[in-house]
Amino acid sequence: MLRAASLKKAYGAIHAVNGVSLDAADGETIGLLGPNGAGKTTLIGMLAGLVEPDSGEVRIAGEAIGGDTSAVKLKLGLVPQELALFEEMTANANLDLFGALYGLSGARLARERARVLELVGLSDRAKDKAESFSGGMKRRLNLAAALMHDPQVILLDEPTVGVDPQSRNAIFDNLEELKAGGKTLLYTTHYMEEAARLCDRIAIMDHGKVVANDTLSELLRLIPVSNFVVIDLAAEGFDGMPELREMSGVAEAALNGRQLRIGVEALSLLPDLLVWLRGRGAEIEHILTERPTLETVFLHLTGRSLRD
Amino acid sequence: MTAFVALVRKDLRIFFADRRAVIMAFAAPILIGSFFGYVFGEPRNPKDQSRMKVLVVDQERQGAAKDLIASLGKDPNLEVAASELEAAREAVRKGKVPVAIVIPEKFGEQAGQALFGAGAKPEIIVLFDPSHRVEAGMIRGILTGQVMQTVTKDAFGGEGGKRTATSMRRSVEGAPMEASEKSALTGLLQSVEKFNARPQAARGGGGGGLTIPFAMKDEALTSRAGVVYNSYAHSFGGMAIQFMLFMGIDVGIGMLLLRQRGLWRRFRAAPLSKTTLLGSRAVSAMLVGMLILAVVFSFAWLVFGVKVEGSMVGFLGICAAFSLMTAGYGLLIAALGRTPEAARGLAILGTLLMVMLSGAWVPSFLFPRWMQRVTTLVPARWAMDGLDAMTWRGLGLEEALPAIGVLLLAAVVFGAVAVWKFRWEADG
Numbered sequence: 001m002l003r004a005a006s007l008k009k010a011y012g013a014i015h016a017v018n019g020v021s022l023d024a025a026d027g028e029t030i031g032l033l034g035p036n037g038a039g040k041t042t043l044i045g046m047l048a049g050l051v052e053p054d055s056g057e058v059r060i061a062g063e064a065i066g067g068d069t070s071a072v073k074l075k076l077g078l079v080p081q082e083l084a085l086f087e088e089m090t091a092n093a094n095l096d097l098f099g100a101l102y103g104l105s106g107a108r109l110a111r112e113r114a115r116v117l118e119l120v121g122l123s124d125r126a127k128d129k130a131e132s133f134s135g136g137m138k139r140r141l142n143l144a145a146a147l148m149h150d151p152q153v154i155l156l157d158e159p160t161v162g163v164d165p166q167s168r169n170a171i172f173d174n175l176e177e178l179k180a181g182g183k184t185l186l187y188t189t190h191y192m193e194e195a196a197r198l199c200d201r202i203a204i205m206d207h208g209k210v211v212a213n214d215t216l217s218e219l220l221r222l223i224p225v226s227n228f229v230v231i232d233l234a235a236e237g238f239d240g241m242p243e244l245r246e247m248s249g250v251a252e253a254a255l256n257g258r259q260l261r262i263g264v265e266a267l268s269l270l271p272d273l274l275v276w277l278r279g280r281g282a283e284i285e286h287i288l289t290e291r292p293t294l295e296t297v298f299l300h301l302t303g304r305s306l307r308d
Numbered sequence: 309m310t311a312f313v314a315l316v317r318k319d320l321r322i323f324f325a326d327r328r329a330v331i332m333a334f335a336a337p338i339l340i341g342s343f344f345g346y347v348f349g350e351p352r353n354p355k356d357q358s359r360m361k362v363l364v365v366d367q368e369r370q371g372a373a374k375d376l377i378a379s380l381g382k383d384p385n386l387e388v389a390a391s392e393l394e395a396a397r398e399a400v401r402k403g404k405v406p407v408a409i410v411i412p413e414k415f416g417e418q419a420g421q422a423l424f425g426a427g428a429k430p431e432i433i434v435l436f437d438p439s440h441r442v443e444a445g446m447i448r449g450i451l452t453g454q455v456m457q458t459v460t461k462d463a464f465g466g467e468g469g470k471r472t473a474t475s476m477r478r479s480v481e482g483a484p485m486e487a488s489e490k491s492a493l494t495g496l497l498q499s500v501e502k503f504n505a506r507p508q509a510a511r512g513g514g515g516g517g518l519t520i521p522f523a524m525k526d527e528a529l530t531s532r533a534g535v536v537y538n539s540y541a542h543s544f545g546g547m548a549i550q551f552m553l554f555m556g557i558d559v560g561i562g563m564l565l566l567r568q569r570g571l572w573r574r575f576r577a578a579p580l581s582k583t584t585l586l587g588s589r590a591v592s593a594m595l596v597g598m599l600i601l602a603v604v605f606s607f608a609w610l611v612f613g614v615k616v617e618g619s620m621v622g623f624l625g626i627c628a629a630f631s632l633m634t635a636g637y638g639l640l641i642a643a644l645g646r647t648p649e650a651a652r653g654l655a656i657l658g659t660l661l662m663v664m665l666s667g668a669w670v671p672s673f674l675f676p677r678w679m680q681r682v683t684t685l686v687p688a689r690w691a692m693d694g695l696d697a698m699t700w701r702g703l704g705l706e707e708a709l710p711a712i713g714v715l716l717l718a719a720v721v722f723g724a725v726a727v728w729k730f731r732w733e734a735d736g
Contacts, residue, residue: 048577078577082570088325100314101578
């Protein structure tokens with residue numbers, strides 16, 4: 001349904017997007033994960049036909065976006081990162097306007113308006129001005145405005161920025177409903193938990209490039225750690241770190257004060273690890289195990305944190 | 309077409325939802341236009357006529373000087389008050405009065421002799437505030453007329469005149485000159501003495517002195533006989549132009565805000581042509597502009613009796629052309645401005661300059677000659693002159709056509725530059 005090939009866009013010396021290719025099938029949700037400035041918004045802009053690529057092409061259902069009035073745009077819905085609404089107008093008036101931009105009018109416009117208001121749970125506030133809405137409600141209206149023309153591909157540029165957990169869950173429910181309805185979603189975020197919950201595949205972007213693009217389980221395989229063992233020692237000054245890092249089955253180890261954080265290739269190493277620590281005279285106060293996350297994957301792939 | 313209409317309707321909705329914009333667009337031009345119309349217009353009650361304050365320092369304190377002060381006091385344009393010299397100087401220096409007149413000692417006697425070419429002319433000092441040169445000039449004119457009348461009245465009937473005629477006749481009789489010349493002058497002065505010696509009534513009340521030997525009849529040329537100049541026509545036209553241009557700024561800033569608020573991304577993601585995006589904004593701005601003109605001139609008509617005395621078609625044509633030009637001006641601001649904040653200051657400066665040069669605040673005939681020529685390049689000047697021509701001047705359609713042509717040309721130029729320089733791409 002959505003295919004982007006070798007997209008490049010530079011602003012002066014800055015390569016905002018540098019050779020990105022992406023595919024998304026019908027009903028598939030792709031997460032585009034990356035820190036601020038990674039090039040996600042520029043990539044979305046090119047996919048939506050807003051930004052002219054320096055090279056590469058975008059096809060929706062096999063057709064390239066050709067010109068301002070291209071009919072292909074009818075298959076695309078864009079949810080901008082900003083609250084792109086006319087706050088001085090009612091929810092109804094906003095939706096009517098954005099529907100009309102895609103050629104809707106009359107009964108069909110009214111029907112679609114009712115449908116999207118129902119979807120985002122704002123039917124009872126339809127006649128209220130957007131400026132009277134909470135942040136979460138505005139985000140939902142922002143989503144609804146992009147759905148008026150019932151697009152097949154929906155590009156969501158960080159649609160939950162600044163939203164409270166309750167509204168975020170409501171938006172997730174909306175997106176899951178769209179996904180269940182066979183829509184293709186491309187979802188940019190820098191919240192790993194959102195990508196993990198919603199996306200079939202996750203593309204990790206950094207410095208304008210996609211550094212990994214796979215399912216969550218496959219991405220987690222990219223790092224040689226199956227679990228992290230976090231051990232609180234009774235005292236500081238543990239001096240066995242060089243030997244610990246050399247131990248078979250230990251992928252990485254770090255000491256922070258009294259806390260040891262050990263990445264192991266398999267959790268079955270844990271008994272041997274505890275015996276070894278006791279042999280080194282280390283008194284253990286607390287033990288915790290953690291699974292690796294997308295954050296770990298990102299750190300492993302890029303050498304920096306997702307929130308940098 | 310659905311999208312175009314929806315975009316126009318959206319602009320109108322937003323305009324009317326913004327109370328500040330509505331007040332600025334409708335109430336402000338009406339209020340300021342009413343103020344300027346009142347200040348610069350003819351007062352309906354003569355008692356409301358503004359009179360120029362003049363201080364008079366009388367150093368003679370008798371005869372002709374007293375008569376002169378009394379005459380000045382009767383002039384409807386002056387508000388005369390007596391003063392001492394130092395107090396008068398101080399009052400003018402501090403700007404409390406624009407002009408003070410100092411009448412010297414022996415004014416009547418010296419003026420009477422100077423009238424017949426004998427003796428030095430008395431020197432009347434006019435003290436004036438340099439920021440009131442126009443008033444000073446007007447007062448000099450009034451003073452000249454009143455002095456002539458007072459001095460000749462005194463010379464041909466007053467006590468000073470009698471003394472002057474006798475004294476001069478004696479001087480002539482004793483002077484070394486040709487007999488025929490002496491005889492003629494002596495005869496003239498004897499005739500004056502005889503005239504002065506006659507009783508007041510016998511002179512048929514003709515003791516008014518010499519007066520300016522002509523009368524002036526003012527005729528203000530307006531659209532036709534019986535139609536008086538209505539200063540509100542100019543002031544309402546000027547203010548409508550000013551606030552329409554301000555509305556043009558709002559159009560431009562509004563488009564820049566679309567970009568800042570992410571709405572431009574949403575618009576560009578939709579299958580809309582550039583013509584639809586810019587054209588709809590131009591049409592909505594033009595509609596609002598026409599509405600401003602309609603409301604402002606309707607108010608002026610209902611309250612102050614401002615009428616389109618000339619061609620109604622020409623008036624409507626100028627209104628439409630100026631509204632279109634304003635729309636183009638707004639698009640130009642949107643195209644050239646990088647951010648709303650940066651564009652606002654420059655746009656306001658440009659607009660105020662355009663309004664000032666249009667003659668909306670100060671009539672353009674007061675500008676230096678070179679500036680008057682330059683202002684013909686300012687489209688708002690054509691709108692101002694065109695509205696004047698169609699309202700109180702009562703001129704025909706042929707007088708509106710050049711203004712309409714220039715305004716349409718300006719609209720096309722502004723629009724073309726806007727399309728050329730407009731950043732279509734959404735920020736990445």
